[in-house]
Amino acid sequence: MERYLTPTELQQLLNAARRVNDPLAQRDYHVMAALSLSGCRIGEFSLITLGDAWDALKTGYLFIPRENRKGGKRDHKVFVTRPLRLHLVALLNMNDSQLASEPLVPGRFGQPLTVRNYQQRVAHWAKEAGLSIKVTPHFFRHTRAMNIMRSSEAHDPRGIVQNALGHNSIASTGIYTQPSHEDIENTLEAIDGHGGRRTTMGALRKGFERRAG
Numbered sequence: 001m002e003r004y005l006t007p008t009e010l011q012q013l014l015n016a017a018r019r020v021n022d023p024l025a026q027r028d029y030h031v032m033a034a035l036s037l038s039g040c041r042i043g044e045f046s047l048i049t050l051g052d053a054w055d056a057l058k059t060g061y062l063f064i065p066r067e068n069r070k071g072g073k074r075d076h077k078v079f080v081t082r083p084l085r086l087h088l089v090a091l092l093n094m095n096d097s098q099l100a101s102e103p104l105v106p107g108r109f110g111q112p113l114t115v116r117n118y119q120q121r122v123a124h125w126a127k128e129a130g131l132s133i134k135v136t137p138h139f140f141r142h143t144r145a146m147n148i149m150r151s152s153e154a155h156d157p158r159g160i161v162q163n164a165l166g167h168n169s170i171a172s173t174g175i176y177t178q179p180s181h182e183d184i185e186n187t188l189e190a191i192d193g194h195g196g197r198r199t200t201m202g203a204l205r206k207g208f209e210r211r212a213g
Helices: 007-018 023-038 042-046 050-059 082-093 115-128 138-151 157-165 170-177 181-192 201-212
Strands: 061-064 076-079
Touching: 007 023, 007 115, 023 042, 023 082, 023 115, 023 138, 042 115, 050 061, 050 082, 138 157
Parallel strands: none
Antiparallel strands: 061 076
């Protein structure tokens, strides 16, 4: 599993947008934070309406209908933690509409911000944050899972991840049981007294091909 952010990388990314005093930057900050706390796929998140967000604040759960989910087979609900609530409220306050059917995060002409736009905004802030990896919105979903696996005190945290992300099968959660990059590097550093920057397999392959000409 390489497509996730370490706690330090996530904080760098969020800070890059948060410190810019601009409405668009602030919107992006709250969007990225909400994605990292909800574990939603970007396609699901882009279709959240004002009504969905209002109901989430009332019920404590953000409902994702199966029609908006990958595969379209099962409804899903995201538990609204206190931090997630704060970011949903912030996004609601940035939206001038009062129509429940309107998108929570609008793009041009009142339509939902497109997945492509989300991808571009995340890539922009990853560059601003000085991250060496190519970050996409899906990183936030994997980051949510990795954070649960890292922090949960449950007997089997895979079940927590399965429920939080809405996996149909716990087998889908198996990818998160592998040791993280930082766990591997910290352990080997402790053994050998040597460590380095996080490097992905893709980056190593590119270096090899560049050297090979």
